[in-house]
Amino acid sequence: MINSHPKEEEAMALTLYGGQRTRASMPRWYMEEKGIAYNLVELDLQAKQHREPEFLAINPFGKLPALVDDSLQGPDGKPLQLFESGAILMHLAAHHSNDIQSEAERALTTQWLLFANATLAIALFVPSNREREFPRLMAELNQQLHPDRPLVGQQWGAADCAMQAYLAYLPLFFPDLDLSPYPAIQSLIATVQKRPAYRKAMGYVDA
Amino acid sequence: MINSHPKEEEAMALTLYGGQRTRASMPRWYMEEKGIAYNLVELDLQAKQHREPEFLAINPFGKLPALVDDSLQGPDGKPLQLFESGAILMHLAAHHSNDIQSEAERALTTQWLLFANATLAIALFVPSNREREFPRLMAELNQQLHPDRPLVGQQWGAADCAMQAYLAYLPLFFPDLDLSPYPAIQSLIATVQKRPAYRKAMGYVDA
Numbered sequence: 001m002i003n004s005h006p007k008e009e010e011a012m013a014l015t016l017y018g019g020q021r022t023r024a025s026m027p028r029w030y031m032e033e034k035g036i037a038y039n040l041v042e043l044d045l046q047a048k049q050h051r052e053p054e055f056l057a058i059n060p061f062g063k064l065p066a067l068v069d070d071s072l073q074g075p076d077g078k079p080l081q082l083f084e085s086g087a088i089l090m091h092l093a094a095h096h097s098n099d100i101q102s103e104a105e106r107a108l109t110t111q112w113l114l115f116a117n118a119t120l121a122i123a124l125f126v127p128s129n130r131e132r133e134f135p136r137l138m139a140e141l142n143q144q145l146h147p148d149r150p151l152v153g154q155q156w157g158a159a160d161c162a163m164q165a166y167l168a169y170l171p172l173f174f175p176d177l178d179l180s181p182y183p184a185i186q187s188l189i190a191t192v193q194k195r196p197a198y199r200k201a202m203g204y205v206d207a
Numbered sequence: 208m209i210n211s212h213p214k215e216e217e218a219m220a221l222t223l224y225g226g227q228r229t230r231a232s233m234p235r236w237y238m239e240e241k242g243i244a245y246n247l248v249e250l251d252l253q254a255k256q257h258r259e260p261e262f263l264a265i266n267p268f269g270k271l272p273a274l275v276d277d278s279l280q281g282p283d284g285k286p287l288q289l290f291e292s293g294a295i296l297m298h299l300a301a302h303h304s305n306d307i308q309s310e311a312e313r314a315l316t317t318q319w320l321l322f323a324n325a326t327l328a329i330a331l332f333v334p335s336n337r338e339r340e341f342p343r344l345m346a347e348l349n350q351q352l353h354p355d356r357p358l359v360g361q362q363w364g365a366a367d368c369a370m371q372a373y374l375a376y377l378p379l380f381f382p383d384l385d386l387s388p389y390p391a392i393q394s395l396i397a398t399v400q401k402r403p404a405y406r407k408a409m410g411y412v413d414a
Contacts, residue, residue, distance in 0.1 A: 084318045107279075111289055113294075114321065118321070
């Protein structure tokens with residue numbers, strides 16, 4: 001059984017389903033930065049709560065994160081249910097914040113969300129790509145990224161959240177990876193790791 | 208040198224940069240199905256045209272496909288330049304077709320684009336995932352997919368294009384993969400492979 005979130009919070013529009021070491025930390029970081037109110041339901045993956053019927057009714061693929069947005073109607077007339085961290089981020093940016101000011105910014109945000117979740121992830125996790133593709137992408141990113149300059153628009157947004165979250169995973173997942181050829185990325189990671197909203201979303205317990 | 212597209216076509220809004228065996232076939236298939244006019248610039252990857260300055264000015268990562276949309280202004284005041292096949296598909300659906308009728312349909316289309324390009328691709332191409340993750344995703348997809356029922360909204364759209372294009376790759380990339388446990392997916396692939404727009408986008412020469 002998944003514990004329902006408390007009754008007094010059920011009127012809130014957004015419920016994020018997450019769990020330890022899932023990409024739920026990405027939309028959660030975004031909502032913390034933007035001051036978007038949300039319920040958090042943390043599933044116990046060890047206990048396979050993400051494979052129980054209650055959660056499969058929300059995401060039939062049983063993957064985390066997922067978002068339920070009571071403020072919008074999905075195709076079945078029920079509140080909108082959404083999976084894929086990148087799609088959740090995009091929806092939050094487009095519908096629950098004022099980050100995106102034009103069709104061009106919308107398209108470019110989608111571009112970076114796909115780049116982070118697909119191209120960068122595949123370059124990292126597919127062993128045959130890691131030596132060939134990954135250094136080329138990182139060298140170019142090292143040129144493009146800067147802690148004070150958003151990837152899209154005038155303020156830190158969903159594109160920055162996805163890209164920075166992925167890059168900050170690098171030292172966690174690949175502790176032997178040498179990032180010294182990419183000083184701008186190293187500096188960006190250090191900046192990200194100090195942000196209180198990031199630390200809260202990642203579950204770090206600060207003194 | 209990349210051959211410029213003919214002068215008489217330069218007034219067209221959309222230029223797609225592609226090449227053999229790139230994901231350019233996905234947005235191209237979509238534009239063919241929807242009757243969206245476009246220029247196609249095919250780069251010679253063997254000759255490394257995608258690493259030449261002319262193309263790096265369009266996509267600094269040197270990856271195909273990329274789209275230039277003269278009808279929208281990018282952040283630098285020049286026509287919008289976009290990479291990532293999923294982001295190009297989303298932009299075409301949102302800005303150059305009438306597929307998407309609501310915020311919910313927009314969010315769900317983004318969800319399937321990420322699912323195809325990230326989750327499904329990683330399940331396939333990361334060896335450790337192929338045995339564990341891939342069959343679970345395929346079993347659920349086999350329940351959800353149907354040749355006559357779009358994934359989002361009332362008509363075949365960007366979500367169907369991305370998912371169907373990925374699934375139709377399976378027998379090409381993994382000829383030894385047994386798809387018989389997924390009869391609905393097999394039937395969908397057979398239907399896709401007969402579509403004239405798909406065949407044109409894939410570069411099949413029909414009699």
